[in-house]
Amino acid sequence: MSESTTPVPLDLPTGDGWATFVRDRVDQDLAQARELLDTLKDSTARSAEDTLELWNDADIRLRNAGSLAGVLAQVHPDEEVRTLAEDREQQVSRFATDRGLDRALYEVLAAVEPSGLDEQAARLLERTLRDFRRSGVDRSEDVRDRLRELAERATVVGQDFSRNIRDDVRSIRIAPERLAGLPQDFIDGHPVDADGLVTLTTDYPDVIPFRTFAQDAAARRDLFVEFQNRAWPQNDALLAELLDLRAEQATLLGFDSWPDFDAEVKMIGTGTAIAEFIERITTLADPAARRDFDVLLKRRQLDDPAATTLDSSNSAYYSELVRRENFDVDAQEVRRYFDFERVQTGLLDVTGRLFGVEYVPVPDAAAWHPDVTVYDVHAGDERLGRIYLDLHPREGKFKHAAQFDVATGIAGRQLPEGSLVCNLPRGLMEHSDVVTLFHEFGHLVHHVLGGDQRWARFSGVATEWDFVEAPSQMLEEWAWDPQILASFGLDADGTPIPAELVERMRAAKEFGKGYFARTQMFYAALSYQLHLHRPDDITATVRELQEKYDLFDYIDDTHFHASFGHLEGYTSAYYTYMWSLVIAKDMFSAFDPKDMFDPIVAHRYRDEVLARGGNADAADLVANFLGRPYSFEAFGHWLAEAPVRVS
Numbered sequence: 001m002s003e004s005t006t007p008v009p010l011d012l013p014t015g016d017g018w019a020t021f022v023r024d025r026v027d028q029d030l031a032q033a034r035e036l037l038d039t040l041k042d043s044t045a046r047s048a049e050d051t052l053e054l055w056n057d058a059d060i061r062l063r064n065a066g067s068l069a070g071v072l073a074q075v076h077p078d079e080e081v082r083t084l085a086e087d088r089e090q091q092v093s094r095f096a097t098d099r100g101l102d103r104a105l106y107e108v109l110a111a112v113e114p115s116g117l118d119e120q121a122a123r124l125l126e127r128t129l130r131d132f133r134r135s136g137v138d139r140s141e142d143v144r145d146r147l148r149e150l151a152e153r154a155t156v157v158g159q160d161f162s163r164n165i166r167d168d169v170r171s172i173r174i175a176p177e178r179l180a181g182l183p184q185d186f187i188d189g190h191p192v193d194a195d196g197l198v199t200l201t202t203d204y205p206d207v208i209p210f211r212t213f214a215q216d217a218a219a220r221r222d223l224f225v226e227f228q229n230r231a232w233p234q235n236d237a238l239l240a241e242l243l244d245l246r247a248e249q250a251t252l253l254g255f256d257s258w259p260d261f262d263a264e265v266k267m268i269g270t271g272t273a274i275a276e277f278i279e280r281i282t283t284l285a286d287p288a289a290r291r292d293f294d295v296l297l298k299r300r301q302l303d304d305p306a307a308t309t310l311d312s313s314n315s316a317y318y319s320e321l322v323r324r325e326n327f328d329v330d331a332q333e334v335r336r337y338f339d340f341e342r343v344q345t346g347l348l349d350v351t352g353r354l355f356g357v358e359y360v361p362v363p364d365a366a367a368w369h370p371d372v373t374v375y376d377v378h379a380g381d382e383r384l385g386r387i388y389l390d391l392h393p394r395e396g397k398f399k400h401a402a403q404f405d406v407a408t409g410i411a412g413r414q415l416p417e418g419s420l421v422c423n424l425p426r427g428l429m430e431h432s433d434v435v436t437l438f439h440e441f442g443h444l445v446h447h448v449l450g451g452d453q454r455w456a457r458f459s460g461v462a463t464e465w466d467f468v469e470a471p472s473q474m475l476e477e478w479a480w481d482p483q484i485l486a487s488f489g490l491d492a493d494g495t496p497i498p499a500e501l502v503e504r505m506r507a508a509k510e511f512g513k514g515y516f517a518r519t520q521m522f523y524a525a526l527s528y529q530l531h532l533h534r535p536d537d538i539t540a541t542v543r544e545l546q547e548k549y550d551l552f553d554y555i556d557d558t559h560f561h562a563s564f565g566h567l568e569g570y571t572s573a574y575y576t577y578m579w580s581l582v583i584a585k586d587m588f589s590a591f592d593p594k595d596m597f598d599p600i601v602a603h604r605y606r607d608e609v610l611a612r613g614g615n616a617d618a619a620d621l622v623a624n625f626l627g628r629p630y631s632f633e634a635f636g637h638w639l640a641e642a643p644v645r646v647s
């Protein structure tokens with residue numbers, strides 16, 4: 001039943017073959033998965049191993065179908081293909097729901113005798129039975145029917161919610177002199193129209209530099225308000241429905257709330273622990289937050305002596321201004337060193353060296369758009385997987401930055417394949433874009449290195465969801481090292497970025513970490529609280545929680561929740577980012593900052609954390625790597641340390 005040939009990457013179609021490809025591929029995978037699951041239920045006596053192998057075979061098909069439909073729904077340039085892929089995504093998730101509620105199937109697996117199984121197989125069995133119980137398989141038929149309806153509806157509503165964010169690109173038109181403060185290449189890229197105005201959109205390549213550099217406070221605020229109002233009002237009702245669907249699901253499964261249900265399978269464990277974590281970080285961050293916020297406010301008062309506070313449209317601008325003036329870091333000076341092509345090459349060199357792999361370009365490989373570059377990941381003679389880099393914005397494409405699975409890696413059977421989907425500019429980049437690229441690449445490398453697993457359930461980024469960000473957050477540290485940055489950060493004349501500039505950037509980066517943590521706790525509290533008690537007026541809750549946790553003020557008549565895309569995928573677990581950061585800081589403490597490529601530490605990290613995928617609990621992986629359990633200590637020290645002014 002298991003194929004044992006040398007695995008080769010997917011053969012993606014070219015030209016207009018995509019619709020047929022998606023349809024055939026997904027339909028075939030689902031049909032095979034169904035057949036395999038039917039075989040499992042045919043009452044034949046099977047060994048425990050054979051039962052799990054059949055289950056795994058079906059699981060591989062289901063994941064393949066889901067990955068392919070999932071990525072193409074977000075990236076394919078042809079709207080028809082995206083729509084088709086979305087439709088197949090719904091079929092896949094319906095299939096997964098039915099599988100989870102299939103009592104006969106559950107009984108087959110529940111009857112498996114675990115005593116003869118090896119550790120990994122026993123773990124698979126235990127996790128699979130837990131998944132079944134969390135689906136509600138042991139509930140009455142009425143309840144199972146209702147759970148099925150809820151899941152189906154939640155998929156559709158979730159897709160609508162995300163699509164509205166993706167499709168609602170807003171813009172403002174302003175007089176060209178209001179671009180004052182922006183880099184010249186940005187100004188050149190925004191020519192004046194027939195009315196003598198320039199258009200700025202809410203897409204990242206416009207909104208991020210504009211928020212950061214535009215001196216005109218009113219224009220900054222206007223674009224920011226448009227940005228915060230994306231997908232509003234249409235997503236207001238969708239979000240309310242989504243929250244109700246989740247609450248009902250959790251109740252039917254015997255949990256007090258959605259956060260309790262969701263947290264059960266995460267490192268954090270319970271909804272209450274999320275609330276405690278948010279309070280713990282809020283308190284821990286408070287001194288640093290107030291200290292640095294006060295500096296921002298004083299700076300703003302030089303522009304506007306009457307100002308008593310700062311709202312969200314001022315956070316990026318004044319943070320940048322203080323970094324420039326007090327730490328002598330000028331982001332425009334910095335960005336001269338980061339040309340997209342060189343950064344991409346540098347990223348591959350750095351991570352290749354760190355993880356002991358090589359990225360071999362596959363220029364002939366088909367992909368969904370000419371912008372996409374394809375590489376095979378090799379370790380010595382062995383091909384480990386394939387990656388697709390889809391890094392620039394285009395119409396109808398996913399608006400944020402993320403890694404998408406293209407195929408799940410199965411040892412000896414199929415290669416892990418994944419795509420990085422970002423919205424980076426084509427020429428010069430901000431250093432923050434460089435950091436984003438390293439971060440997202442961390443997920444991709446985790447997917448590939450963790451993809452040598454027998455069981456699909458544990459392949460790739462299959463670890464607890466609240467650990468998922470830690471490897472990526474740790475990899476960001478490599479985008480802050482002077483020597484590493486100088487290896488690919490060269491200006492137009494080929495001069496590498498000076499080490500003392502990077503030292504100043506590092507000091508400047510430390511500025512604002514406290515108020516940044518407070519803004520993150522606002523998001524975390526919003527994601528948690530909305531799921532705990534769905535309010536009638538969601539906007540009022542946004543305002544209330546921003547006032548409580550964030551140091552920046554809420555702006556009237558904005559509706560951040562409508563475009564808070566994480567509410568779809570992360571649900572009540574936005575705290576994940578900060579939780580992971582606590583662990584990332586702890587893991588990074590094992591590296592010598594003076595020798596960040598030390599192969600002994602790097603390879604231990606690769607083998608003990610990344611390559612394990614989900615085949616052990618994250619807390620154990622981290623303990624194996626560190627030689628002790630994880631702690632808050634490194635994070636607490638980092639947060640408390642004041643930024644050192646070097647200017």
Ligand SMILES: [Zn+2]
Binds near residue numbers: 469472
């Ligand atoms: Zn991430």
